[in-house]
Each structure stands twice: as structure tokens, then as C-alpha cells.
Amino acid sequence: MKRTTELRKTVAAKLQQCVVIAIVLITLGACGEKSEKSTIRIKGSDTMLPLSQKAAEKFMTVDSSITITVTGGGSGVGIAALLEGTTDLAQSSRKIKFDEEQKLEDAGKHAVEAIVAYDALAIVTHPSNIVNRLTREQLEGIFTGTITNWKELGGDDLVIVPYARETSSGTYEFFKESVLANKNYVNGIMSMPATGAIIQSVSQTKGAIAYVGLAYVAPSVQAVEVSYDSGATFVAPSVENAKNQSYPIVRPLFYYYEQGAAETVKPFIDYMFSEAGQKLVAELGYITVK
Amino acid sequence: MNKKLSQDIAFVIFRILGLVIVCLLFWILGFIIYNGIEVISWEFLTTAPTEGMTAGGIFPAIVGTLCLIAGSMIFAFPLGVMSAIYTNEYAGNGTIVKFMRVMTNNLSSIPSIVFGLFGMSLFVNTLGFGDSIIAGSLTLGLLVLPLVIRTTEEALKAVPYAYRTGSLALGATKLQTIRRVVLPAALPNITTGLILSIGRVSGETAPILFTVAAYFLPKLPSSIFDQVMALPYHLYVVATSGTNLEASRPIAYGTALVLIAIVLLMNLLANALRKYFGKKVKTS
Amino acid sequence: MKRIVERIIESLFTVSGAISSIVIVLIIVFLFKEGFGLFSSPTVEKGYSLYINSRNQVSELNTFDITHIFDEKITNWSECGGADMLIKPFRFDEIFELFPEDDLEHNRELIPIRLSEIIAANPNIIAFLPQRFAPQNSEEVKELSIRNISISDFFGGKEWMPTSKPTPLFGVLPLILGTLLVSILAILIALPLGLGVAIYLSELASERMRKFMKPTIELLAGIPSVVYGFFGLVILVPIVQKGLNLSVGETAFTGSLILAIMALPTIITVAEDAMRNTPRTMREASLALGATNWQTIYRVIIPYSASGISAAAVLGIGRAIGETMAVLMVTGNAAVMPTSLFQSVRTIPATIAAELGETPAGSSHYQALFLLGCILFIITMIISITAEVISKKQHNKGL
Numbered sequence: 001m002k003r004t005t006e007l008r009k010t011v012a013a014k015l016q017q018c019v020v021i022a023i024v025l026i027t028l029g030a031c032g033e034k035s036e037k038s039t040i041r042i043k044g045s046d047t048m049l050p051l052s053q054k055a056a057e058k059f060m061t062v063d064s065s066i067t068i069t070v071t072g073g074g075s076g077v078g079i080a081a082l083l084e085g086t087t088d089l090a091q092s093s094r095k096i097k098f099d100e101e102q103k104l105e106d107a108g109k110h111a112v113e114a115i116v117a118y119d120a121l122a123i124v125t126h127p128s129n130i131v132n133r134l135t136r137e138q139l140e141g142i143f144t145g146t147i148t149n150w151k152e153l154g155g156d157d158l159v160i161v162p163y164a165r166e167t168s169s170g171t172y173e174f175f176k177e178s179v180l181a182n183k184n185y186v187n188g189i190m191s192m193p194a195t196g197a198i199i200q201s202v203s204q205t206k207g208a209i210a211y212v213g214l215a216y217v218a219p220s221v222q223a224v225e226v227s228y229d230s231g232a233t234f235v236a237p238s239v240e241n242a243k244n245q246s247y248p249i250v251r252p253l254f255y256y257y258e259q260g261a262a263e264t265v266k267p268f269i270d271y272m273f274s275e276a277g278q279k280l281v282a283e284l285g286y287i288t289v290k
Numbered sequence: 291m292n293k294k295l296s297q298d299i300a301f302v303i304f305r306i307l308g309l310v311i312v313c314l315l316f317w318i319l320g321f322i323i324y325n326g327i328e329v330i331s332w333e334f335l336t337t338a339p340t341e342g343m344t345a346g347g348i349f350p351a352i353v354g355t356l357c358l359i360a361g362s363m364i365f366a367f368p369l370g371v372m373s374a375i376y377t378n379e380y381a382g383n384g385t386i387v388k389f390m391r392v393m394t395n396n397l398s399s400i401p402s403i404v405f406g407l408f409g410m411s412l413f414v415n416t417l418g419f420g421d422s423i424i425a426g427s428l429t430l431g432l433l434v435l436p437l438v439i440r441t442t443e444e445a446l447k448a449v450p451y452a453y454r455t456g457s458l459a460l461g462a463t464k465l466q467t468i469r470r471v472v473l474p475a476a477l478p479n480i481t482t483g484l485i486l487s488i489g490r491v492s493g494e495t496a497p498i499l500f501t502v503a504a505y506f507l508p509k510l511p512s513s514i515f516d517q518v519m520a521l522p523y524h525l526y527v528v529a530t531s532g533t534n535l536e537a538s539r540p541i542a543y544g545t546a547l548v549l550i551a552i553v554l555l556m557n558l559l560a561n562a563l564r565k566y567f568g569k570k571v572k573t574s
Numbered sequence: 575m576k577r578i579v580e581r582i583i584e585s586l587f588t589v590s591g592a593i594s595s596i597v598i599v600l601i602i603v604f605l606f607k608e609g610f611g612l613f614s615s616p617t618v619e620k621g622y623s624l625y626i627n628s629r630n631q632v633s634e635l636n637t638f639d640i641t642h643i644f645d646e647k648i649t650n651w652s653e654c655g656g657a658d659m660l661i662k663p664f665r666f667d668e669i670f671e672l673f674p675e676d677d678l679e680h681n682r683e684l685i686p687i688r689l690s691e692i693i694a695a696n697p698n699i700i701a702f703l704p705q706r707f708a709p710q711n712s713e714e715v716k717e718l719s720i721r722n723i724s725i726s727d728f729f730g731g732k733e734w735m736p737t738s739k740p741t742p743l744f745g746v747l748p749l750i751l752g753t754l755l756v757s758i759l760a761i762l763i764a765l766p767l768g769l770g771v772a773i774y775l776s777e778l779a780s781e782r783m784r785k786f787m788k789p790t791i792e793l794l795a796g797i798p799s800v801v802y803g804f805f806g807l808v809i810l811v812p813i814v815q816k817g818l819n820l821s822v823g824e825t826a827f828t829g830s831l832i833l834a835i836m837a838l839p840t841i842i843t844v845a846e847d848a849m850r851n852t853p854r855t856m857r858e859a860s861l862a863l864g865a866t867n868w869q870t871i872y873r874v875i876i877p878y879s880a881s882g883i884s885a886a887a888v889l890g891i892g893r894a895i896g897e898t899m900a901v902l903m904v905t906g907n908a909a910v911m912p913t914s915l916f917q918s919v920r921t922i923p924a925t926i927a928a929e930l931g932e933t934p935a936g937s938s939h940y941q942a943l944f945l946l947g948c949i950l951f952i953i954t955m956i957i958s959i960t961a962e963v964i965s966k967k968q969h970n971k972g973l
Contacts, residue, residue, distance in 0.1 A: 050533045053506040054342045060508065069517055070506040071421070074932030086420055098666070099621065099704050144645070159821050166928050167737040182665065183645045184738045188748070188910025190824065190918050193902055193928055194531035196538075197807070201906075204812055207821050215533045284342070284533060297868035301778060308774030311767055311838060312787060315794050318805050318835070369590050376591030380584070392962065394594040399889075399958035400951060401896020403923040404601065407930070407947040411604045415935055432597055439594065465580045493798025496898040496923070500930055522800045526899060529804045539808075546801050557796045561789055 039067045040268055043087035044078020045170050046194065047213055048253055051117065052091055055280055059271050066267060075170030082256055083107060088265050090256040093119065093170035110259040116272045118287035120214040121175065121249040122237035124199070124221040126206050131155040133225040133234040136248070139179050142209060145186025150207060163198050163210035164189045171195075174251050175211050211249075214242070215285030242287045253286065319550070326547025329540045335548070338508035343528055344537035348545055350508050354518030355492050355552070357511060358502065361427025362434065362491050367484055369431075370438025377439075378446040379468055398436035403496040405433045410500040424514040426502025433497055434487040441483025445476040478567035482560045489556030493549060495522040521549045601951065609945035612728065615938040616720045618740050623705050625689075627697045628716040632656040635718060637727065640741045643700060651698065664692065664701040665739075686710050702740040723938070728945065734909035734920070736929065736939045744942040748911045750949065752919035755912050756826050756901060757894035760833035765887050767834070768841030775842070776849040777871055788846070795839035803900035806832040811904055818916065824906030826919040832900050837890040844889070848882025849875050885965040892957035896950060898923035922946050 042052050049072050056068035073081075078090035079100050096111060104111050123134060131153050134142075141147035143162050150158045164185055165172045176182060192198045195216050202208040203220035214237055217223050225234035228248035241247035255272070257265045271277045278288045333347055340346035373394075381387040409429030419425040449472050457467040473480075503523035511518050528542040617637050618624060624640065626632065632655055635643070642648040644663050652658040669688060670678060678685055685707045693699055694714035709715045723744065731745020775784055810832055815823030852875045860870040876883075906918030907928060926943050933940045 046531065049505055049531065050342050056506065057338075057340060057342075057508065067509045069504055071517065072505045072931070076934055077932050080934040099706075102704075102706070161822050166932060167735070169932060172737075182739075184641065184735060187733050187735065188908045188918075190822065190906045190908045191920075191928070192530070192824075192907070194527075196532045196535040197530040197903070200535055200807070201811075201822075201824060204815060205822050213533075218534070218536070220536075293866050293869065297866045300868045300871075304770050304774040304778055307767065307770035308779065311771045311842075312791070314835070315791065315838065318802070319794070319797075321805065321809065322801065369593055372587050372590035373593045376587040380587060381591060390591060390595060392959075393598055395962060396955055396958050397594045397598055399892050399954050399961075400598075400601070401898070401923060401954055403896065403898045403926050404605070404947050404951050404954075407926065407944060408601045408604055410930070411608055411944070412600065416604075435597065436594060463580060465583060489796050493796070493800070495798070495800045496927055499927060522798050522899075525804060526800050526903075529807060530903065542804060546804055549798055550801060553796050553798060554793055557793050 038065065038264065039069065040089060040265055041069045041071070041087045042089045042091055042255075043071045043073055043081045044089075044091035045075040045093040045253070046072045046165075047093040047119065047169070047171050048091040050215065051253070051281065051284055051286060054284060055268075055272060055277060058276070058280060059268055062271070062276075063267060068268065074166070075173075079111075079256060082111065082258060083109070085258075088257060088261050089268070092254045092256060093251065094174050095252070095254065096256060104258075111256045112259055112262065114255045114257075114269055114272075115252045115289055116255055116269075116277075117253045117281040117289060118242060118250055119253050120237050120239075120242040120247055120287065121171070121178075121211050121251070122214050122217050122223040123209065123211055123226055123249075124202055124217060124223050125209050126202060127220070127222045128206060129155060129158075129222060131224070132222065133227065135227045135231045136179060137230065139226070140181060140183065143175075143180055143185055143189070144183050158207040160209060161205055161207045162186070162189055163201055163208060164191050165195065165198070165211075166191055166193065171211070171213070175249075178249055178251070179211075213285075214239070214287075217285070239282070239285070239287055250287070322543065322546045322550055325540075325543035326545075329544030330547060334544055339506065339541070342534070343506070343532055343541060344534055345541075348521070348524060348541070348548065350510065351519040351521045351524040351545070352548065353510050354502075354504075354507075354520045355522075357423050357518055358426055358430055358498065358520060359488050359491050361423055361514065362430035363484065363488065365428055366431035366435050366438050366487065370435050371442050371480065373435075374439045374442035374446060375468060378443050379464070379472065394436045394439050398440070401496075402433060402494055405429055406497040406500050408432075409497060414501055419515065421500075421502055421504075421517050422515045423502055423511060423518055426498045426518075426520075427514075429497045429501045430491045430494060433494065434490050437487050437490060438483055441486065442476070442480050445479030445483065446472060448479060449475045478563060482564050485556050485560040485563065489553045489560070492556070493522055493553050495526055498523055521545060521552070525549060605944055605948050605951060608941055609948045610941075612723055612744070612938055612941040612945050613725060615723050615941060617723050617727070618702075618720050619742065620938060621705055622702060622740060623708065623720065624718040624740065625693055625701045625703055625709060626716050626718060627693055627699055628714055629697050630656055630716065633716070633719065637741045637743065641735075641738060641743065644702070644740060659698045662696055662699045664696075664699050666701075666703050666707070682707075690715055728942070732911055734925070736942060742939060742942075744938075746922075746946065746949065748909050749920055749922050749925055749946065751912050752826065752905075752909075753895055753921040753923070755915075756829040756905065756919060756921055757833060757891050757897075759826065759830035759915065760837060760894045761887055761891050763830060764834035764837040764841055764890060765883075768838050768886075769845055769883065771838075771842045772845035772849060773871060773876075776846045777867070777875070788843070791839045791842055795843070799836065799897055800899040800903075802832055802836050803903035806900060806904040820916050822906060822918060824904055824918050825916045826905060826912060827915045829901045829905035829919070829921070830915075832904055833894045833897055836897065836900065837894060840893070841886050841890050844886035845879070845883045848879035848886070851882070852878045881964050881967045885961050888957055888961040888964060892954050892961065895957070896923055896954055898927050902927050922950050926950075 052070045056070050060068060075092040075094055078092055079096055081087040082090040083104055131150055138153060142160055148160055150156055150160055192201055195212050198210045198212055199216055199218055199221055202210050223237050225236045226248060227234045235241050235247045237247055242250045281288050335347060336349050337347035338350050377387050377390055409425060413419050413425035413428050414421060453471050453475060454467055457471045498520055502517055503520050504517040505527055507517060507519050525542060525545040528538050528545060532538045635654055639648060639654045643661055649661055651661055673688055686709050689703060689707060690709035690712040693701055693709055728744055728746055731743060732747050733743040733745045734748055735743040775787060810828055811823035814828045856874055857870060860874045901921050902924040907920045907924055908918035909920040912919050926946055930943050
């Protein structure tokens with residue numbers, strides 16, 4: 001019996017320790033920072049995550065009174081969150097849809113639009129691929145499944161493996177509207193959870209082709225020239241060509257916010273348009289608005 | 291002779307197989323440790339990510355994971371222990387208890403992504419918590435509930451029946467017996483279960499995808515309704531997105547190592563504790 | 575007073591005793607409530623309808639015809655029961671290009687009128703329009719009748735194109751088959767290997783070796799799946815691609831490999847336990863009859879522990895089916911009917927994880943993902959109950 005009480009005592013001590021550890025953890029969790037700071041929540045397009053993330057990071061070093069949260073989810077989700085009031089800024093890689101605007105207005109909200117950068121979509125293939133120029137029609141054929149082998153395009157006898165982004169991403173929709181003329185993608189296209197993974201897959205797969213933001217183009221993949229006039233002129237994706245509007249697959253990147261929340265988000269939006277903000281845009285491989 | 295030969299061949303095959311598989315498993319571990327160890331530094335553990343997640347540390351993700359561990363345990367631990375006390379001490383051995391055990395077993399077999407769906411539907415949308423620590427903690431808490439219940443039940447079963455009858459014979463009520471005699475004796479094993487649950491919670495990704503995880507949030511949370519970064523989700527993000535995957539690889543290895551370290555540490559601790567108390571109880 | 579407190583605490587115990595059951599019921603309620611909403615959703619995107627010219631004698635189109643019309647794979651009305659004329663698909667946004675001078679963004683009441691005009695002017699048109707701007711009381715316009723998504727669309731459909739417009743396609747057959755293919759193959763790989771290691775550990779390895787290996791292998795079972803996924807992405811995908819000389823490395827086979835590696839520790843542990851539980855007397859009886867060790871193992875020990883081993887296999891399948899992150903990262907996620915092991919597949923958990931975050935709550939896509947969750951739930955329930963029945967058999971045999 002004495003042994004048992006001893007055991008009980010050590011056990012009780014252990015229990016106390018556990019409780020103390022738990023309390024420390026809770027306080028760590030609950031009281032991380034108590035001071036009142038204003039927060040800006042950014043949500044939406046995965047394409048814009050690197051941009052918003054870096055801008056938020058730099059902005060907070062300039063103005064430490066504001067905390068910024070950046071979450072992905074896709075353009076549609078960002079705008080839906082704006083409607084539900086669960087985000088302050090919706091980042092979107094496509095223009096707000098007419099019916100989304102309608103829904104916002106039905107809820108008594110008005111979305112303000114700010115174009116903070118442009119993004120060129122580059123078509124990338126494996127570096128060993130000898131096909132280095134494609135027309136819009138050929139791209140449509142590849143991604144809707146009517147062209148399935150590189151030899152049909154003058155390349156090696158190799159099956160074409162197209163990669164796409166997830167179905168709800170703004171990039172997926174923009175590419176569908178701009179390049180596929182609104183037709184649906186071929187059934188069973190390969191899709192990777194994020195653009196970074198697509199780059200890796202393309203660099204490993206001989207027959208691969210994918211569309212990625214210009215910012216993601218790395219030496220491990222080859223960016224092909226694209227023609228939107230049935231092969232008369234081919235233009236390589238680059239910041240200059242996107243700026244002088246000779247490269248065809250360019251889209252604006254938007255921030256949307258509710259008019260009522262303009263005060264909250266103004267410092268960040270101002271930062272994005274400032275020289276420092278636009279420098280970040282250029283650094284990351286996007287195209288500046290000025 | 292023939293018999294002997296076939297035995298020798300079979301045994302050689304099994305020996306090789308055993309060693310190969312074990313080597314394979316260790317290769318994975320070694321691969322992560324080898325690549326991750328050079329990234330780990332005090333700075334890596336205590337600063338926020340910088341330069342578009344290609345530099346800096348993972349401090350917010352570590353804190354986030356700690357918050358989720360604490361939150362889910364506060365919820366699941368008492369509930370699980372009470373549930374086990376009921377089924378083991380009060381309910382006898384009728385059909386209802388059997389049914390409850392089956393339910394607990396089934397609950398533990400439900401895939402984590404289904405918990406994620408459920409957590410999103412109930413806590414995030416229906417109860418309106420939004421993406422927050424509380425929603426994530428509750429979801430993770432439900433996920434480990436069966437583990438807590440099962441380990442606690444085993445711990446309670448291991449307490450000799452004589453302890454209970456002895457206490458009751460001395461005039462203690464049933465509740466007093468449980469509180470003063472059964473629980474203290476079972477506590478070491480219950481703690482082991484708690485630690486195992488912590489290991490499980492810290493590694494889960496699917497349930498927190500839609501309930502709490504933030505892509506980038508360098509500031510530490512200030513209330514339970516804040517979002518946080520978390521280690522497993524951070525590893526997923528760093529491994530698959532970002533404009534420069536090559537540059538963020540080291541961060542991914544480092545994150546993976548920290549994650550594994552936490553999980554393995556918890557499991558080792560549980561093992562050690564089990565051994566330590568196992569010996570102690572036997573000698574007393 | 576004290577008694578009352580005790581009663582309260584005891585009733586608290588009772589309530590929490592039922593917690594697992596309550597959680598399961600809640601999961602069922604929420605999952606199925608959201609999921610079954612799909613079957614009362616129209617086949618065309620919510621809030622939208624299809625309109626044709628009233629002179630067109632077509633009054634109903636099936637889902638695939640609508641998709642093919644807008645993909646321009648069907649180009650003539652005669653192909654779907656109409657007159658011999660070319661089809662002119664029309665999407666709502668095109669109106670802003672046709673009437674730029676009207677500034678329709680601000681004169682919204684003009685939109686329905688303009689739409690009626692367009693449809694009246696084109697007898698071969700099929701227009702995909704929001705219902706709120708439906709062309710009103712015009713003799714010239716006919717709305718196509720739209721049915722709801724049916725159970726056979728969902729379970730029998732072979733195409734998973736959840737954001738296809740105007741008709742999202744929610745065919746889960748490729749996803750279910752993909753999931754089963756990957757997880758069953760994973761067990762087929764892991765079971766013999768795991769069994770081999772279990773035999774080695776329980777029968778051949780020295781006591782010291784076993785004491786060191788067993789806990790270490792148990793530790794490996796705790797490594798988070800996202801870490802395995804990361805390993806698979808960085809190491810396994812290139813190895814599979816180069817080693818087997820495939821056009822892509824993200825295949826069902828890669829997914830199975832990573833799942834097999836993940837399942838190995840569990841299978842080894844459970845199988846080893848089952849083997850060591852073989853009564854000593856049975857072993858000795860076999861050896862006494864002149865059997866070699868090896869004969870004893872495969873004639874006595876393996877048959878004896880068969881149900882324990884099969885329980886391990888079934889549990890392994892259950893875990894593999896629900897595994898999310900690792901599979902998402904290595905299988906390529908192409909939603910096609912699987913025809914070979916070396917092609918990309920999309921599993922149910924990966925689909926949920928990849929798509930749910932980007933789906934607005936309440937849309938039919940959202941409901942379809944919850945229904946996928948229901949399917950996953952039911953499959954794992956069946957497996958868990960099967961495993962329970964099997965291990966009960968083992969228990970009875972032990973008596």
C-alpha cells in the first residue's frame with residue numbers, strides 16, 4: 001500500500017507537470033500577442049500568392065502596426081469570401097464575373113477593383129523538345145485532345161502529356177477562355193496541386209506541356225513562342241513582349257475590396273502601387289502596371 | 291536433404307527481405323535527416339519565412355502546430371478519458387457497450403480527409419467559426435478521440451480489480467474509488483496515450499486544409515479565432531508551390547525534419563514512459 | 575450535496591461514453607445532408623438556363639449533347655433531333671461585345687430585351703444565360719427543360735469535369751476505380767513483403783535484433799503522410815519514370831509504391847504479433863513430428879495466424895483508400911478511367927483535398943465533393959466492419 005501511495009505521489013507530480021506544460025502551451029497559443037493591431041486578410045488566387053506573400057512580408061517591415069494574413073484557395077473563393085465578409089482583399093487572376101458582381105450588389109456591397117500587376121502565361125515544354133513554337137490553334141488542339149503526338153507538330157514521335165492547374169483556379173479558366181476559345185479541356189488531363197509542382201513535372205517528363213505564369217519559368221523548362229495569328233508571327237514570352245503587348249497571353253491581376261473596407265486596405269494598396277511595391281512585382285517576374 | 295535445402299533457401303530469402311525492407315524504411319528517414327540537418331539552425335527555428343518562403347525560418351508554423359496540439363488535446367483528452375471511464379467502469383458488458391466499442395473502432399477507421407470535410411461543414415460554416423484555431427483544433431480533436439479512448443480503456447483495464455474492491459470495501463463511493471485509486475494507478479498509461487495522440491495530431495494535414503491552415507501568416511495568433519500556419523501544411527506548400535522550387539527545397543527538407551522530429555520524439559517518449567512505468571508497477 | 579455532485583459527474587461520464595457514436599451520427603448527418611443536395615441540383619450550372627429560338631423543334635437535350643455542343647463537337651442541330659442547320663452556341667458574356675454602345679453594365683434592364691432580340695434573330699442559336707436576365711415574355715424564345723442530376727449520372731458517369739460549362743459532369747466512376755486500383759495494388763505489394771519481414775522478425779531474427787527492430791518499425795508508422803508524399807515527389811517519381819522508361823512518372827504505380835511503403839510498418843507489426851501468438855504447443859508438436867522449421871512456419875504458423883494477417887491486410891487497404899496527401903502529390907491526378915497501372919489516376923481523397931478549397935460553399939461542385947466524402951465514409955465503414963469480423967474469428971479460434 002505504501003508503494004502505491006508513493007506511486008500515486010509521483011504520478012500526481014507528473015500530472016501537475018503535465019498540467020503546467022498544458023497551461024504554458026495554452027498561454028503560448030492564446031496570448032501570443034495581445035496588443036490591438038489592425039489586420040488585413042488577403043485571400044484568393046494561388047497565382048498571386050507569391051506576390052501577395054512577398055508584398056505582405058515587405059510591407060510589414062515598413063509598417064509594423066498592420067498584420068497581413070495571406071491565404072490561397074483560388075480566385076473564385078477569394079471573391080466568395082469577399083461576399084461573406086471573411087476577407088478584406090480578394091486577390092483574383094481573372095476579372096470578377098458579372099454574376100459575382102450581381103451577388104455582391106444584392107448583398108449591398110460594392111467591389112472596388114485594383115489592377116496591381118499583369119501576368120504573362122508562358123507555355124512550357126521539356127528542354128529537349130525540338131518543337132519550340134506553337135499557334136493558338138495547335139495549343140487548343142493539344143489541350144482539348146485532338147492533337148496527341150508531338151510528331152503531328154513536327155517534333156519527335158512522342159506522346160503529348162498536357163498538364164493543367166486544378167479546375168477551379170483562375171488560371172485554368174483564363175487559359176480556357178483565352179486559348180481554348182471556351183472549349184473544355186480534354187477529359188483526364190494531368191493536374192498538379194500547384195504551379196511549382198507542374199514545373200518540376202514538366203522538367204522531368206519528355207512529352208510534357210503546361211501553362212504557367214511567367215514568374216515560374218525556370219531554366220529547367222523550355223518556354224515556347226506563341227502565335228495568335230495562325231503562324232504569321234511568333235512571340236516569345238518575356239516581360240518586354242508582354243509590356244509592348246506583342247505577347248498575346250497576358251492577363252491582369254486584380255485586388256478586389258469592398259467599398260466599406262477601403263480605409264482598412266488603403267495602406268497596403270497604396271504600397272502595391274508605390275515604387276517599392278512595383279519593384280517587387282518586377283522582381284517576381286510579373287509585369288508592372290506603369 | 292531436400293527439406294533442408296528448401297528451408298535454407300527460404301530463410302536466406304527472408305533474411306535478405308527483412309534487411310532490404312528495413313533498409314528501405316531507414317533510407318527514407320536518413321534521406322530526410324541528411325538533407326534537413328544542414329538547414330536546421332536556431333535562426334531557422336525562431337524566425338518567420340522571408341524572401342517568398344525561400345529563406346528564413348518556420349517559427350510561425352511551429353507555434354501554429356503547438357496551438358493546434360494544445361487546442362485539440364484540451365478538447366479530446368478529457369472527453370476521451372471520461373468516455374473510457376464510462377465504458378470501462380460503469381457500463382458493464384452489455385450490448386450498448388459493445389455497440390459503443392464498435393463505434394469507436396469505426397470512428398478510428400474514418401479517413402482524415404472526411405474529418406476535414408466534416409470540420410469544414412460543422413465548425414467553419416454551420417457554427418460560423420471561420421478558418422480558425424478553434425475549428426482546426428476541434429476537427430483534430432475528433433480525429434484523435436478514438437485513440438485517446440482506446441489507450442485510456444487499456445490503461446484502466448490494466449488496473450488490478452482488487453484495487454477497486456479494496457477501496458469500495460473501505461466505504462469509498464464508486465466515484466471516489468475512480469478518482470483516488472483507479473485513475474492514479476492508470477495515469478502513466480493514460481499519459482502515454484496522450485503523448486501518442488499529440489504525435490498523431492502534429493502530423494495530420496488533410497483535416498486542417500480547410501479548417502485552419504494559412505499559406506503565409508508571420509504574426510503569431512492572438513486569439514482562438516485566428517488562422518495559423520502549421521508544419522505539415524507548410525511542408526506541402528513549400529514542396530509544391532512557390533516560384534522557385536529549387537530555392538525552397540532546403541526549407542522543405544528542414545520543415546520535414548522538424549515535423550518528423552516532433553512526431554518521433556513523441557513516440558519515443560511514449561515508449562520510454564511505458565517501459566519506465568511498466569517496470570515500476572511490476573515491482574510494487 | 576456531495577451525492578448530487580457525484581450524480582452529475584456520473585451522468586457526464588455516461589454522456590461522454592456515447593461520444594464516438596454521437597460524432598459518427600453527426601458526420602453522417604452533415605456529410606449526407608450536404609452531399610445529397612446534389613441530386614436536387616439541375617444539370618446545368620445553378621442560376622443559369624439554356625434558351626433556344628422557339629421555331630427550333632428541339633425541346634430537351636441530354637447533358638452530353640449540351641457539353642458537346644458548347645465544345646463544338648456537335649455542330650449541327652440534326653445530330654440531336656433538330657432541323658438540319660448549324661448550331662450557334664452563345665454565352666452570356668458575348669452580349670457585351672455585341673452591344674458595346676449600350677453600356678449594359680449600367681443599364682441592366684436593357685439586358686433581357688437585347689437577349690430576346692439576339693435569340694429571335696438567330697433560329698439556330700442556343701444561349702447559356704443567367705436566369706435573372708432571362709429574355710422575358712417573348713414569343714420567339716423557348717427555355718430548354720432541364721432535369722436534375724440523377725444518381726446514375728453520378729455513379730455511372732465516366733467523366734469528372736466539375737467546372738465544365740454549361741453542364742458540369744460529376745461522373746465518379748474513374749475516381750472510385752482509381753482509388754481502388756491504387757490501394758489494392760499497394761496492399762498486393764506490401765503484403766508479401768510485410769509478411770516476409772514479419773516471418774524474419776518473429777522466427778529468424780535474434781532476440782536482440784528483434785528488440786531493436788520492432789519499436790523502430792513501429793516508430794516509422796508514425797511518420798506523417800505529407801512527409802512520405804514529399805519523399806515520393808522528390809525521389810520516387812523520377813525513379814519510376816526513368817527505371818520503367820515511362821512517359822510520365824506520376825502514375826497509379828507510383829502512388830501504390832508510396833502507399834505500400836507507408837503500410838509496411840503496420841502490416842509488419844500486426845502480422846508479427848499474430849505469428850508470435852501461435853501457441854508454443856502447436857510449434858513443438860509440428861517439430862516433434864519431424865517437420866523442419868520452415869515447414870512449421872508455412873504449414874502451421876501461417877495458417878494459424880491467417881485471420882490476423884488478413885485483418886492486417888484489410889486494415890491496410892482501409893488506410894490506403896483514405897490516404898490523401900501522399901497520393902495527391904505523386905499520382906498526377908488525371909480523372910480518366912484507369913486502363914493501365916502506368917498511367918495517371920485521380921483518387922477520391924486527392925480530389926477532395928485539391929478541389930474543396932477552391933469551391934464556393936453550396937455550389938453543386940461543393941455538394942459533389944461531399945458526396946465523394948460519403949462514398950469514402952461508406953467504403954471505409956464496410957472495410958472496418960469486415961476487419962472486425964475477421965479478427966473476431968481469430969479470437970474464437972484462440973479459445
